[in-house]
Amino acid sequence: MEEEIESSLLNQSLTILDRFSNLEDIDVVAGGSLVLRLLICFVYSVVCAVGLVGNLLVLFFIRVKQERKKSRVNLFVLNLAVTDFQFVLTLPFWAVDTALDFSWPFGNAMCKIILSVTVMNMYASVFFLTAMSVTRYWSVVSSLKDRTRQWSVSAKWVCAMIWVMATVATAPTSIFSSVTNVTGEKLCLLRFPGGQYWLAVYHIQKILIGFVLPMSIVSFSYIMLLRFIRHRSMKPGNPKRRSQVTKSVTIVVLSFFLCWMPNQAITFWSVLVKLNAANWDKAYYIVHSYVFPVTVCLAHANSCLNPIIYCLMRKEFRKKLKDLIFRG
Numbered sequence: 001m002e003e004e005i006e007s008s009l010l011n012q013s014l015t016i017l018d019r020f021s022n023l024e025d026i027d028v029v030a031g032g033s034l035v036l037r038l039l040i041c042f043v044y045s046v047v048c049a050v051g052l053v054g055n056l057l058v059l060f061f062i063r064v065k066q067e068r069k070k071s072r073v074n075l076f077v078l079n080l081a082v083t084d085f086q087f088v089l090t091l092p093f094w095a096v097d098t099a100l101d102f103s104w105p106f107g108n109a110m111c112k113i114i115l116s117v118t119v120m121n122m123y124a125s126v127f128f129l130t131a132m133s134v135t136r137y138w139s140v141v142s143s144l145k146d147r148t149r150q151w152s153v154s155a156k157w158v159c160a161m162i163w164v165m166a167t168v169a170t171a172p173t174s175i176f177s178s179v180t181n182v183t184g185e186k187l188c189l190l191r192f193p194g195g196q197y198w199l200a201v202y203h204i205q206k207i208l209i210g211f212v213l214p215m216s217i218v219s220f221s222y223i224m225l226l227r228f229i230r231h232r233s234m235k236p237g238n239p240k241r242r243s244q245v246t247k248s249v250t251i252v253v254l255s256f257f258l259c260w261m262p263n264q265a266i267t268f269w270s271v272l273v274k275l276n277a278a279n280w281d282k283a284y285y286i287v288h289s290y291v292f293p294v295t296v297c298l299a300h301a302n303s304c305l306n307p308i309i310y311c312l313m314r315k316e317f318r319k320k321l322k323d324l325i326f327r328g
Helices: 003-011 013-017 023-064 072-099 107-141 148-176 196-233 239-274 282-312 315-327
Strands: 177-182 185-190
Touching (some): 023 072, 023 282, 072 107, 072 148, 107 148, 107 177, 107 185, 107 282, 148 177, 148 185, 148 196
Antiparallel strands (some): 177 185
16 A cells, blocks of 8 residues: 555656666656556456455444354454455545546545555554454464353454554554645655655554564464364364365465565565665666556455455355345
8 A cells, every 4th residue: 555655656757767868768668657557447446346345245244144243253354344345445546546647636635534544444454364363263272162252342452452553553644644746746645754764664664563563473373273273173084174274274374475465575675775775776666667556456455355265255154145145
C-alpha cells in the first residue's frame, strides 16, 4: 500500500529521466506507463469486486448465521473480514487516482482519510492473521474445552488491542499525508519534515511491524503446530487428517509470504536508497516504475484471498455457501 511512493516516482519521471541520455528510454516509459496504469485499474476493480463479495459472505455466515459464534478463531476471522472489507472500499479511489495518471482529485481531507484507512487496515489485517496463527496453535496444544466463555472475553480484548496497535502504527500516515503539488500535478503523498530520512524510518517500521515480525510469528506458530501434530496429536492410522492440516498450513503461510514479500523487498531497496546505502540508478527507477505497482496489486489481492483461505476452504462454510446458492 505504498501509493505515495508509486505516485511520486511515476510523476517525477521527466526529472529522473534527465539522467539518462537515451531518448528511446523515455518513449518506452511513456508508452508502458499507460498500459501499466490500465492494468492496475483492472486489478483494483477485480480485487474490489471479489473482496466485497468474499468478505460479505464471511460476515454473513459468521455474524448473521452465527456460525460457531463461540469460536475464538471465528472472532478473529470476523474482524479480519471487517478490516479487509474496509480496505477494498478504498480501491475505487486508488483506481481513479491511477486512471488520472496519479493525480489526486478528491481533496486533502479525503487524501488523509483514504491513505490512513488503507494503511491502518493493512496493519490490522496482518495483525489478525498473526493472532489467528497463534490461536490455532494454542487451541490445539491446550485442551481447554470448558473455558469457552473466558476464551471469548479474552479474544475481544485481543481484537481491541489489535485495532489500537493498528491505529497507533498508522499515526504517522494520518499526520503527514497531504495533497502535494509535484511537477504541476496534485498527488496524495506522505511529506515528512525531515525529508528522506524520516520516510526511510517510516518504511522500516512498515517492513518490521507489517511483515518481518508477523511472518516470523506465523511461521513459528505453524511449524510448532505441525510438529505437535506429528509427535502427539495425530495417530499413525490417520494420515488423511495430518495431510489436511499440513496442506492448510502450507497454503496460509505461502499466500501470506507470496503476497507481501515482493512489495516488502522493493520497499527495503528504497530504504537503502534513501539512506544512501544503495544507488538511485536506472534499474532502481525501472523496478519502481514497472515492478513495484504490480507488487502493490499483489499485496492488495491478499484481501481477496483471506476469506477464501480462512472460510471457503472450510467444509462447514462451503456447505453453508452451497445451501445459500441453491436456496436462492
